[in-house]
Amino acid sequence: MSTAEFNTLTSLEGELMSQRETAEIEMAARDISVWFGKRKVLEGVNIDFPKRSVTALIGPSGCGKSTFIRTLNRLHELIPGAALAGQVLYEGSDIYSRDVDPVQIRLKVGMVFQKPNPFPSMTIRGNVLSGLKLSGMKRDNHDDIVEKTLRSAGLWNEVKDRLNAAAGDLSGGQQQRLVIARALAVQPHVLLMDEPCSALDPASTLKIEETIRELSKEMTIIIVTHNMQQAVRVSDSTAFFLAAENEPGHVVEQGATTEIFGNPQDQRTLDYVNGRFG
């Protein structure tokens, strides 16, 4: 191999590397501000969400974490009087641009809510497959999808013998894992979780945390949590939100979870992660 050829190769490699690095960011918020009516609740949020990582959003109640996470799959716009400025980039393009169909975004960016919300009129199996039915997605071997997603959500062993039972008969923790399975069935690339464990007992919480770690090998996860230990256990990076009284919320500090919890740069972050307020 000649030197010239070698040089070309290395420069190509470098190009590839840098390309891969930019592609590693799956989703990004660019200068997101949010209003409800005239009240500004969120100001200038910039966060990158690397592919196949878990990002925790922490902060005291009312600082706009849940509001922010709902901007990432355009659920935000369904609230009457809600407005938004800035961009949410999914694979580099703005999900709020005029030609983007919110339905397509929500299929790529799944969501699990604070309160388990299975559809009570459907069976366990029906709930898992409801996303496919609602979005009109055609996929074969439904049985495989049901088993695979329930296994990923850590619920399969508990419900495999009663897939046709009503979803409402499950316990709260089981219901939450069921809605995780439901979200997974449409094969999203990003999973948003808004305090998924806040209504659950410690055992169910641990199961869901295991599920999150397992899922993060395949997808990008963004989780709002009030539980510091949970943020430490499951997340790779953390963003700390804060809102001063009558001021919109903003991100005080963000970075690797180990840094935010081990070596925070801002005094308010240090106070919060040590449980001194919030």
Added chain:
Amino acid sequence: MSSTLVGSSVAGDPGSLQRTKPRYGEKVIKGILVMAAGVSVLTTFGIVLSILIPSIEFFSEVPIQDFLFGTEWTPLFADGEFGVVPLVTGTLVITGIAIVIAIPFGLGAAVYLSEFASPRVRKTVKPTLEVLAGIPTVVFGFFALEFLTQVVLVKIWPDIDIFNALSAGLIMGVMIIPTIASLSEDAMSAVPSGMRDGSYALGSSKRQTAMFVVIPAALSGIVAAFVLGISRAIGETMIVTIAAGLQPNLSFNPLEGMQTMTSYIAAAGSGDLSTGSIEYKSIFAVGLLLFIITFFMNTISIGLVRKFRQVYQ
């Protein structure tokens, strides 16, 4: 109550924890409330009894199978026939027309108000709709006879009877739209918003969310609204008395005049029948049948509501 406790602790006397004054006021209020509940229960019993006794006398003169399966209803003739079938078919035809109008429009209005309308629109439209439920039925009746039949329907079917089942049924349908819309909307609004979020987050549209998530979750309330609407239609008297005519008519042609069970009772009851005559007692027999049908409908409705009831956390 608390003042006695505070007083006793200040006095430091543990014995005075017992009630010192009898609470007469509470007893009086309880008595008034029991009476209020009792009045409606007693009235119901009274009505049942006052229908039942003349009915039993009626059936001692007219065999029950002749009443239930006879196809001639001519109680005022000298040698009258008491076959109730024409009155029942009249009721069914008119109620059927009303349901065909009221269920789709009522449910449609409810879905629109609960899932699509902005809060401002909902705040204006819902009370307006409910005003429709407050219009006296006699007004609806004259509207059906004077306007719908004589201005609209004659242009479409020139040989339509002046008194006909169609106009009565259509207007009755309009009359029960608000009942169905308002109750269904209540049921749908009661579906937790988390359920809708879950549906939207799975990439479904508003229409899909309404059809596959909200309506099934609110089904018990919606079914109850339907049954209540149907019960109102079966029991509705004024519109049919005015607009559908008073001719017993065993027919399923809505362009003809018909008599219903209720309009027979209204017409015969306001006529000059002598008390104790068989014609007079026939009013009660028809009333009993109406009561049984409505009772049966309400029982079904309660059963359906239980069956479809969803429990939310």
